[in-house]
Amino acid sequence: MSSSPSRRVPIESQKVDAPLTSSATFLVLRIAEGADAAASVRDAISGIDDIVKNVGFRDLDAMLSCTVGIGSAAWPRLTARRAPAELHPFAAVVGPVHTAPSTPGDLLFHIRANRQDLVFEFERQLLDALGDSVTVVDETAGFRYFDVRDLLGFVDGTANPVGNSVADSTLVGAEDGDNVGGSYVVVQKYLHELDRWQSLTTEQQEAIIGRKKADNVELDDAVAGQKSHKTLATIVVDGVEHDILRDNMPFGSPGSSSFGTYFIGYSRYLWVIEKMLENMFIGDPPGAYDRLLDFSNATTGCVFFAPSADFLGRLADEQLPA
Incomplete structure (x- = not known):
């Protein structure tokens, strides 16, 4: 959202709503110990737009972008500003x-473009700028699969908000005045057991997902008993549905029999995603967990906050916290 995405947010936000692209890399880093490492990170991320311009000018139609997220442990090392109200480490859901x-993570870089070479070159220049001030915790390259489907064969991201509701669903407002225009970000890597999934009938798969496989038509919610993934991932409180913005992408390597989905959710309120994960893993009611998890195993989990672009641009000029 490059300028005034809603009347409620008068500052420039990061492009959390950048269009779904054909390629993306999800880069999670840890910051090295010491004030020098923190200072180097501040310099690099405050100049992130310069790297975007330096790489993206080769093909403006490829829509290169990068969203930067900061974890709770890194926040006080990078800025003296008050931390976002809900920012805390990812709480494991058992x-x-x-x-x-x-799993650990101080920084998230969500790099997107319609050309993989631009994503690659951006990441290379970014890591050069960061140098030995960081270590890579996880690097996952995603790709668009057919008509925006996951590797399970279903269309992904159908429930995303559209139009003016995108800003209302993703950007922090006056409820946290110091962090207006930012967004909470949750990332998880899911590995799929494709052989077992493909052994199910199409009807069994559709019942688990809650949508038709061929045309993506939504199935009715179960009146009682086991709820579908679609139903458990829909958060309604006091009659109001709370949306999040998903930019999930498939990833994998047929040669190593590794197939998965990288989940990334942007939300105005962190509790919305946390409630969704509680429904999926614990169940609603408890015990009736999401049966998709019998075929899709979560291997990572991190929480970040993507502050406004204004925040990032001024970060290097702030006095470094003690």
Whole structure:
């Protein structure tokens, strides 16, 4: 959202709503110990737009962008500003059968473009700028699969907000005045057991997902008993549905039999995504967990806050906290 995405947010936000692209890299880093490392990170991320311009000018139609997220442990090392109200480490969700683990991460870079070479070159220049002030925790390259489907064969991201509701669903407002225009970001890597999934009938798969496989038509919610993934991932409180913006992408390597989905959700309120994960892993009611998890295993879990572009641009000029 490059300028005034809503009347409620009068400052420039990062492009959390950048269009879905054909390529993306999700880069999670840890910051090295010491004030010098923190200072180097501040310099690099405050100049992130310069790297975007330096790489993206080769093909403006490729829509290169990068969203920067900061973790709770890194926040006080990079700025003296008050931390976002809900920012905290990812809390592991332990269900009766499956667990959403919590894994380390100080920085997230969500790099997107319609050309993989631009994503590659941006990441190369970014890591050169960061140098030995960081270490790579996870690097996952995603790709668009057919008509925006995941590797399970279903269309992904159908429930995303559209139009003016995007800003209302993703950007912090006056409820946290020091962090207006920012967005909470949750990332998880899910590895799929494709052989077992493909052994199910199409009807069984559709019942688990809650949508038709061929045309993506939404199925009715179950009146009682086991709820579908679609239903468990829909958060309604006091009759109001709370949306998040997903920019999930498939990833994998047929040669190593590794197939997965990288989940990334942007939200105005962190509790919305946390409630969604509680429904999926613990169940609603408890015990009736998301049966998709029997075929899709979460291996990482991190929480970040993507501050406004204004915040990032001024970060290097702030007095470094003690």
